[in-house]
Amino acid sequence: MTSFACDKHRFHLESGVMEVSPSTVSLIREFGCEQTLLSRPDGSASFVQGDTSVMAGVYGPAEVKVSKEIYDRATLEVLVHPKVGLPGVRERSQEQCLRETCEASLLLSLHPRSSLTLILQVLHDDGSLLSCCLNAACMALMDAGLSMGRLFCGVTCAISTDGEIITDPTAAQEKESRALMTFAIDSKERRVMMSSTKGSFSVHELQQCIAVSQKASEKIFQFYRDSVRRRYSKNL
Amino acid sequence: MAAGFKTAEPLEYHRSFLKENCRPDGRELSEFRTTTLNIGSISTADGSALVKMGNTTIICGIKAELTNPTADAPGKGYIVPNVDLPPLCSSRFRPGPPGEQAQAASQFIADVIESSDLIKAEDLCVDRGKLCWVLYCDLMCLDYDGNILDACLIALLAALRNTQLPEVGINKETCLPEVDLEKRQKLHIHKHPVGASFCVFDDSILIVDPTDEEENLATAHLTVVTDEDGRLCSVHKPGGTPLSGEKLQECINRATARQREIHKLIDKVLDSVKTTQ
Numbered sequence: 001m002t003s004f005a006c007d008k009h010r011f012h013l014e015s016g017v018m019e020v021s022p023s024t025v026s027l028i029r030e031f032g033c034e035q036t037l038l039s040r041p042d043g044s045a046s047f048v049q050g051d052t053s054v055m056a057g058v059y060g061p062a063e064v065k066v067s068k069e070i071y072d073r074a075t076l077e078v079l080v081h082p083k084v085g086l087p088g089v090r091e092r093s094q095e096q097c098l099r100e101t102c103e104a105s106l107l108l109s110l111h112p113r114s115s116l117t118l119i120l121q122v123l124h125d126d127g128s129l130l131s132c133c134l135n136a137a138c139m140a141l142m143d144a145g146l147s148m149g150r151l152f153c154g155v156t157c158a159i160s161t162d163g164e165i166i167t168d169p170t171a172a173q174e175k176e177s178r179a180l181m182t183f184a185i186d187s188k189e190r191r192v193m194m195s196s197t198k199g200s201f202s203v204h205e206l207q208q209c210i211a212v213s214q215k216a217s218e219k220i221f222q223f224y225r226d227s228v229r230r231r232y233s234k235n236l
Numbered sequence: 237m238a239a240g241f242k243t244a245e246p247l248e249y250h251r252s253f254l255k256e257n258c259r260p261d262g263r264e265l266s267e268f269r270t271t272t273l274n275i276g277s278i279s280t281a282d283g284s285a286l287v288k289m290g291n292t293t294i295i296c297g298i299k300a301e302l303t304n305p306t307a308d309a310p311g312k313g314y315i316v317p318n319v320d321l322p323p324l325c326s327s328r329f330r331p332g333p334p335g336e337q338a339q340a341a342s343q344f345i346a347d348v349i350e351s352s353d354l355i356k357a358e359d360l361c362v363d364r365g366k367l368c369w370v371l372y373c374d375l376m377c378l379d380y381d382g383n384i385l386d387a388c389l390i391a392l393l394a395a396l397r398n399t400q401l402p403e404v405g406i407n408k409e410t411c412l413p414e415v416d417l418e419k420r421q422k423l424h425i426h427k428h429p430v431g432a433s434f435c436v437f438d439d440s441i442l443i444v445d446p447t448d449e450e451e452n453l454a455t456a457h458l459t460v461v462t463d464e465d466g467r468l469c470s471v472h473k474p475g476g477t478p479l480s481g482e483k484l485q486e487c488i489n490r491a492t493a494r495q496r497e498i499h500k501l502i503d504k505v506l507d508s509v510k511t512t513q
Contacts, residue, residue, distance in 0.1 A: 092336050093343035100475025104456070179351075184475070191478035195458075199351050200467045203488055210481060 028168045028216055033135075033227060035143045041119075043144025047136035049168060051126035054133050056140035060116035068115065073108035076116045080133065083122045094130055098137055101184045101194045105138075107147040116146070127171040128156035130182045130196060135220065142228065151187040152194075153220040155213035156180065159205055167216050181209050185217035187224075247453050254441050261290075261447065266490055268432075268445040271498070273390065273505045275398050282371075283399030283423075287391040290447065291381035293325075296391035297374050298399050302413060305361065305368040313360020313368035317345040319375045319388060326380035326448070344472060345375070345388055348461055352429040352469040355396065359424055362404050367413055369401060382448040385459050385472075389431045394502050398509075399423045427463040430498040431470075432491035434458045439477045444490060458484075460491040464499060 029050030038044040041057035061074055068075045078099040080091040087095075102118060118140065120133050134154030141148060158169035158177035166173055174180055179199030186193050192210060201209075242249045242260075253260050263269070269290030278284035283298040305312060319341040321329045329335065334342075349355070360369040373395065375388045400420035407414050435446040435454035446454060456476025461469040468488065473479065 089339045089343050089346075092339035096336055096340045097474045100456075102475070104476050104478075181471075186478045189478060189480075191480050192473065192484065193478045194475045195471045195473040197351070197468070197471050198347060200353070200463065200469050202467055203485070206468060206471060206488075207481060207485075210484075 028219060029170075031135075031220070031223070033139050033223075035139060035227070035231070041140075041144075043140045043142070043146070045136055045139035045143050046123070047132055047139055049128055049132045049135070050170060051124055052128055052132045053123040054129070054136040055121045055123055056133075056136040057119045057121075058116065058140045058144040058146070059119075060144075060146075061111040061114035062117075064113060064115035069113050072112050074106075074111040074114045074116050076103055076106065076108065076118065078102065078118045078137075079120065081119070081121045083125060094133065097130065097184075097194050097196055098133060101134065101152055102137060102141065104193060105148050105150050105152050105186070106141065107149055110147055125171065127169045127174045128154075128182075130154060131156040131168070134182075134184050134194075138224070139227075142224070151221065151224060152184045153187075153217050153224070154182060154184050154194075155216045155220070156182045157209040157213055159199070159201060159209070163205075165205075165209060165212055167212055179205070181206070181213075183210065183213045185214055187221050190214045190217060246449065250437070250450065250453055254437055254443070259443065259450075263445075265442065266444045268494065268497075269447075271390070271501065273394055273501055275394050275502075275505050275509050281395075282401065283395045283397075285391050285394035285398060287387050287394070289383060289387050289390075289445065291379050292383060292387050293377070293379040294384060294387040294391045295376050295378060296388075296395040297376075298395050299372045299374070300399070300401055301370050301372065302362070302367055302404065302415075303370045305365060309357070310365035311361050312357035313362075313370060314357060315346075315349050315355065315360075315371045315373060317349060317373040317375065317392065318342050319345060319377070319384070321377050321380065321384075325377040328380070340474070341385060341388065344385060344459075344470070345373075345392060348389065348429055348431075348470050349392075352427045352461070352463055354393070354425065354427050354429060355423060356426060362413070363406055367404070367406070371396075371399070380448060382446045382451045383433045386431045386433050386445065389429065389461065390498055390502075393425075393428060393430070393498075394505070396423055397425055397502060397506060427465075427469075428495070428499050428502070429461045429463045429469045430491075430495040431459050431461045432487070432494040434460075434487050434490075436477055436479065442483060442486065458487060460487050462488070462491045462495045464495065466492055 031049045033047045035045045043058040046055040078095045131154030158166045159179040179201040181197045184194035272288040274286040277286045278297050281297040282300045286295045321338040323329050403416045403419040405414050436456040459472045
């Protein structure tokens, strides 16, 4: 393989087993990412978490439709395409979560009266889809070289019927779970940027899940750091 | 003078109030607007309610229809919520297919119904695998002044409490359902999920029950839904600036208090409806 090809196609895999407390199983599935894999978008990435896989593309800053123009910042549009069929109400609600998370981390006021478009294509859904979308989105935004105030990553937690917390659940584990929560954690202070939950749970369980997600986010942020370092260093 | 300041520098205008721990409409930071509830406002619907929180007005009508249960859940009926934000309620909305906000609100309501066990889907089953009820819950915003999620949840809960389903029997000879419109039964409501919405100003100041103006200027939104047992049914924060665990706990405490207030309000209004009948 030529060095050029090596530059173009990067694939980092990292598997992680983590210890939070003995009562909680916190095993993140193997995850990996490939950046700059599409030629047309200004930034692209595909993120794989276990069998869940999402591809993201970013276009912009580009010209904006007059009706969507905002005079002091860029307009961000997020589109989520499911694997089969047309995007529905569920995708709209995911788009809203993703858009507001990206808006909070991007420095949009640097590009007034312009448009940014983020397109996410689901390639395969095997649980923790929203968190995989968040990770793919962040990687694609980084690849596009857009200025960001902070990074973010997504972590999904499931609470099983016997009260066990499972991070990064598969589709089967999601189905069996009593409650499901997805958080976006910011890289600055490890606080919650986005939260989307399903099922009922106690306050204690929520705080526990946030703590577990914060712990798991360290792993993903380290991965972000490593992949950027590898990309821009000369000797690796 | 003040009106000019408000138009030119809306954010500064709000900040000057928040500095003094109050808001432009005279409320404190953790004070909800006056909530008014009218139950049974649409006589032709199976159940209905009208909610006003300040200027925000939501009307909910419930229509029950008989249908075939889905193949994967033969013993269950289902509930279909739909939030409509027509151009009537605000200049922000254009005619045509529902926008992102309306669709996200519908999805949020559907998620809360599923998460909270508000109604057991088994209760809506008439004949296993053959016949069940489907409840179409249409929520329409008449006046948009912020915080529609809370108002929608109250309207939905009150309308479901008001819903009376006619008795259905199945004729043994013809195998067709027979509906007795005279004999009606109330729905069994298991849980009372109530939401409380918050806005974050300047990454640190939390305000409750935001108006439309406050929503537009805020950096993050959060809706917490709790039921009467103090369990959380939803913690919905669609992005925005990050929030610490302590702030989240504050919001949860306020939401539990709000749940009690609204539960009491619905009970009181239902009682008054009963006595007038």
